[in-house]
Amino acid sequence: MTVLHWVGLLALAAFAGAVVPFQSAINANLGRGLGHPLWATLASLLVSIIVLLPVIVALRLPLPNMAFISKAPLWMWAGGAFGVCFISLALMLLPKLGASGFIALAMAGQILASLLLDHFGLFGLVERQLTTSRALGALLLISGVALIQFSGAQPQGD
Template sequence: MSTLHWAGLLLLAVIAGAVVPFQSAINANLTRGLGHPLWATLASLVVSVLVLLPIILALRLPLPSLAFIAKAPLWMWAGGAFGVCFISLALMLLPKLGASGFIALALAGQVVASLLLDHFGWFGLVERHMTLPRVMGAVLLIAGVVVIQFSSTPAKALVTAS
């Protein structure tokens, strides 16, 4: 792959990560309006379907294979459950931890889980063994999470302290 292609992929990955705190913050406000995180989770997923369907139709994507759907192992359908878990937990925790605290902690969990997924090649991923530099990178990232989470003071506390 060319350097330009890699740069494009890296930029898209950064964008994918950047939208998460926006989604979480917006959905946290939706939670307040709807009265419960699960209602906001459902609303978020319904909007996702409403946005995705016209794109699928515009691209004229063929229907998925019914044979695959019938024989696919159950774990292949767990992505939706993980999405519900992430969105719901984000809605409950983001207001308490702040956007940076929640996202930093979520990122730490993602890095640890990703190292395990790569190391064992679970779910059809290419094995990428857990090396000392990779583990050290995760440790440094988690150290950054600790600094982000425990060095912040809510703005209201700053106002009342002065």
């Protein structure tokens, strides 16, 4: 992989992370407007389908492998449930914790879960042992999360 390709992948990963607080803040407002956060979760997922289907058609992707669908273990379908969980919790918690607080705490959870997934090679991932340096890196990131969340800036109103 070339350096340019690697930098492009890093930029895309950073962009994927950057859209999360925007999605959460917009959905929190949508939830208030619709009367409950779960309505906003449903709306968000419906918009996702509406946006994704034309892309699938434009790319002329073949239909999914129906034989695989019938044989896939149940855990493979949990991603959608985790998505609902994240979206719903984001739009309930973001107004209370603030965008930086929610994202920082969500990131701490992502770091810890990612270390476990990597260490044990769960769900088909390549095993990446939890070394001292990886644990120290996670600790530094989580320390940064704590500084963001508990640095004295108190919410106004509420």
